[in-house]
Amino acid sequence: SQTIHQWPATLVQPVGSPLSLECTVEGTSNPNLYWYRQAAGRGLQLLFYSVGIGQISSEVPQNLSASRPQDRQFILSSKKLLLSDSGFYLCAWSVGSWHEQFFGPGTRLTVL
Amino acid sequence: KNEVEQSPQNLTAQEGEFITINCSYSVGISALHWLQQHPGGGIVSLFMLSSGKKKHGRLIATINIQEKHSSLHITASHPRDSAVYICAVGRGGGADGLTFGKGTHLIIQP
Numbered sequence: 001s002q003t004i005h006q007w008p009a010t011l012v013q014p015v016g017s018p019l020s021l022e023c024t025v026e027g028t029s030n031p032n033l034y035w036y037r038q039a040a041g042r043g044l045q046l047l048f049y050s051v052g053i054g055q056i057s058s059e060v061p062q063n064l065s066a067s068r069p070q071d072r073q074f075i076l077s078s079k080k081l082l083l084s085d086s087g088f089y090l091c092a093w094s095v096g097s098w099h100e101q102f103f104g105p106g107t108r109l110t111v112l
Numbered sequence: 113k114n115e116v117e118q119s120p121q122n123l124t125a126q127e128g129e130f131i132t133i134n135c136s137y138s139v140g141i142s143a144l145h146w147l148q149q150h151p152g153g154g155i156v157s158l159f160m161l162s163s164g165k166k167k168h169g170r171l172i173a174t175i176n177i178q179e180k181h182s183s184l185h186i187t188a189s190h191p192r193d194s195a196v197y198i199c200a201v202g203r204g205g206g207a208d209g210l211t212f213g214k215g216t217h218l219i220i221q222p
Contacts, residue, residue: 032207038153044198046209057206088153097208098142103155 002027006091006104013111019064019078021107023091026072031093033074034101035066039087050074051097086111115139118199118213126221131186133216135199138180142202145210146173146184149196158184158197189220 003026013019025031035047046059048066056066063082067075074091091104117136125131135144143162149155159166159173161182166173170189175182186193196217200210 049207
């Protein structure tokens, strides 16, 4: 069966510090991968998606970036965090477009 | 105006009641998703549908493509159904990332 992992589960970082969140999927090959963010009091928002290694598409301009160095690994990064980057970050996967998406447990990021 | 609107935002009901949550969207979609978010934040996919009706246990989801409207029903509601229910639509193209409604916070009281 397929599983999706995210780490860390929680993170508290100072403004201006770097960020690296990791997501890995097991039990499937060449999945579509997604990063979503849920800011406090707001709905979920798509940040990035990837249909293959090295292929990243961004949905919103921001100081975050994403990379997919391996088939089942998706990384969300920032060189300098802003207060507005605080939120709940969710990674998700699907077997392809127009398919059900499965979500990871999430990372709760607080930028102070 | 948001592309995906849900109603109600908050709903409190008694155990056993029939629950309906509504979702309207204003854009073309590949499919509509109903998700459940637990208090800890974890999200579970309940349904993905592009036409008609789907049923899983006490949950029923319907969609009317012409009206651009979907409903999620819970029969014989139970306190364990308490959660945030989120409607999301796939926009097609690319990897079909989702656009979300703001969610419905449901509380079922015993």
